[in-house]
Amino acid sequence: MTDGIGGAAPCAGGGEPEVSDSLKAFGEVVKAFRKRARLTQEQFAPRVRYSVPTVASIEQGRRFPPPDFVERAEQVLDAFGALRGAARHLSRQPGLASWFRQWARLEAEAVSLYTYECRLIPGLLQTEAYARRLFVNQLPPLDDDQIEAQWTARADRQRLLRERPNTAFSFILEEHLFLRRMGGVEVTRGLIDHVLGVAELRNVEVQVMPLVRENHAGLHGPMRLLETPDNRWFGYCEGQESGQFIADPKVVSALQMRYARMRSQALTLEDSLSLLQRMRGAL
Known part of the structure; x- marks a missing residue:
């Protein structure tokens, strides 16, 4: 399961976390x-x-x-x-896939962090109920201890949103992620409430990419971008059982161009929150 699924993927081999x-x-x-x-x-x-x-x-x-x-x-x-x-000072390795750990270390110190997701709500924005439904649905199945380890890692990462108020977080989320109703109506209602609450933070921007969109710069798939304290930019893309850390400036530049275009194609911040509120009311 990728970080996109877990926000913190399972440990290799599915057993105890690797010792750090x-x-x-x-x-x-x-x-x-x-x-x-x-x-x-x-x-x-x-x-x-x-x-x-x-x-x-x-x-x-x-x-x-x-x-x-x-x-x-x-x-x-x-x-x-x-x-x-x-x-x-514990490393964020337990509950994180080996391919995600380098990104997680940089994520913890980033001054800017951009996320586009078209598969599911990214880990930093998930509620516990939503995350646990993802864990329960994973194949091969996880046992209770593995699920607890994953949720602990997820909750730990989510602290970044509030513990790093000087970090700029930007999220572009596809509208269909909320329409899917993963976990049912109550889970989705709680998820929307949570995202609306997080969007009130001064350092967090949430935009929704509408379901109908004639032009879309994100068709290559999900992406993450971050800026380090020394103003270097890196990218990260993920597949089913692997992740690609991107340091090549030319590739990172291409991802930045796509993300910038998507920001203009998605709904404005105000319209995005209004849409989420309407979706919440329709549940």
């Missing part, structure tokens, strides 16, 4: 504070409301710690803010 240095370091910090508190894993697990195997996986760096685990562990172990601080 930051995960292993976080696990060692948890273990050190647990031992300082003179707690065994069996004693510690119920206090943070997770199973012993889950605690063991986190301490071994094999599992990305959910936000509520970090908060509970911080309190139970009286960790002086160390666990919260360490968690902020």
Whole structure:
């Protein structure tokens, strides 16, 4: 499943996430504070409301710690803010496809981020209900732990919209993405409400490409563009089980031209929000 489907694709092999240095370091910090508190894993697990195997996986760096685990562990172990601080520096690898990780690292520092999507709502804009429906529909099927890992990675990425108020986010979304009603009426209603809410942020622009459009510069498929703090531009395009990171200035320039043309072909910001509100009312 591509990032377009997941916003954070499953790990290679479909099992535990690949171990990263930051995960292993976080696990060692948890273990050190647990031992300082003179707690065994069996004693510690119920206090943070997770199973012993889950605690063991986190301490071994094999599992990305959910936000509520970090908060509970911080309190139970009286960790002086160390666990919260360490968690902020975890790599975004767990729950992300190997081909997407380079883009995700740049995405976290970008000053501009542009996304055109024609297949489904991009991960940064998905609601939990919408995302979980995508996960449930994935083939080969995911187990519960894999779904949780994917949603954790998704929610983590979505924090960028609010934690980076100086980053300019632009989204161009095809109208049919909302008409599909993925997950049913209630899921779609919640999705539209969420997108309308995100669009109120000063650093976020959402435009809708109308269903009927005689000229369309995006027929080559979905694309992402970002600008780094040193003002370099990169592109990213994705397929079923692969992603293409684009650094060639000539190719990036072509993508920028297409995106600029689509911005003029899509509905204005005001008309886009008006259309979403009408679609919401028609559900």
